[in-house]
Amino acid sequence: MNHQPILYVEDEANDVFFMQHAWKQAGILNPLKVVTDGEQAVQYLSGEGKYAERDEYPLPMLVLLDLKLPKLHGLDVLKWIREQPAIQSLPVIILSSSNQPQDIRTAYARGANSYLIKPPHADGLMELVASLKDYWLGRNQMPPARFPD
């Protein structure tokens, strides 16, 4: 069983802390790679700078993307991902505190695979991560790699 990482793009340090906590509680073996702004997300995914070291920073199987990010907005990161032939079908889940119809509409229009609202409590996040593990890391069939290993 391979444990490809999940890329978590989030600038709010507390949210990162809660996510790492919930990740551990849920017993997910896939490593959680964290970047804290939109530009870093692009650099990670395109393997720029230190992210060229793919043993340390492998391409993720899934991206958890916040919307309001420094430097590059989450919706622009999403747009960029969908424009890259190599990763255009990479599953992207939006995880935002915004329940604004405009954000949700734009996210789907730009190719988000799912849109989740940040739960207001630690308990809620625990449940969310558990269902993420069950559905996205368990049941869901990820797009096959473009070239067989």
Next chain:
Amino acid sequence: MNEALVLGSVRQHELTDAAEKLNAELQAEIAQRKQAEAALRTAQAQLANRALQLEGLVTQRTAKLQETIGELEGFSYSITHDLRAPLRAMSSFSQMLEQGYGGKLDDAGKDFLRRIRESANRMDKLIQDVLQYSQVLRLDLRLEHVDADKLLRGILESYQDFQEPKAEVIIEGRLPAVLGNEAALTQCFSNLLNNAIKFVAPATKPRVGISAERRGEMVRFWVTDNGIGIASQYLGKIFETFQRLETSFAGTCIGFTNVRKAVERMGGQVGVESEPGKGSRFWLELKAAANGITP
């Protein structure tokens, strides 16, 4: 003999004089007219200029208004994201503290933690209400035919809080169609229903009745509850903008303000009748849809 000739020549002379006089008068009149026309043209030009200025002013003001609306949108956006994040952290950390270290705390300590969480939750609710208020103010509430019966049954089906065993919410008869905005009306009824089930005496199951009556051009919806009721001194204030009532109502009033604003923007009215201990009857009135009661 020459008399006639002299007379004739005098006559002719007189006539020429008269003609010349007439001519001069005519010339004067033409000059006057020309002057008047010139004045009119100047006035017209001034008017056109003024209209142009006004048009420019309207464009300018509209742009300014658009800018303000844009700023308001940015403000709401910032509220959703930035203000709610620290609250989420407060609430989550106190929950984790309780779960991870609860054993080391006595009852007073646990109570403090519970109060921190409750306060954070209440503030989160307030922020959401304020956000909703700004949306109610700026959204374009286009009026359409709304099947209130379908809308309310949909609301009741979507929320467990409005269903057995948590609450008993009954729609009396078939509710008529009204002229309103579906999204805004959903928000209004959700607010009223949430309020109706929220404030009941301890160990009392919320019972809520929803009915409608035709009043001339309008349809009045009633939401009747078995809650704790509202003291008469608060009745007039409950729908006022951001009115602060007793603590137990904290956060609810922005919700009521939102309902009033939304209903008013749809050309309707809201109101309430209540007595402490006897429940409340909130009403909401909107214009009946053209074909009145849907079959």
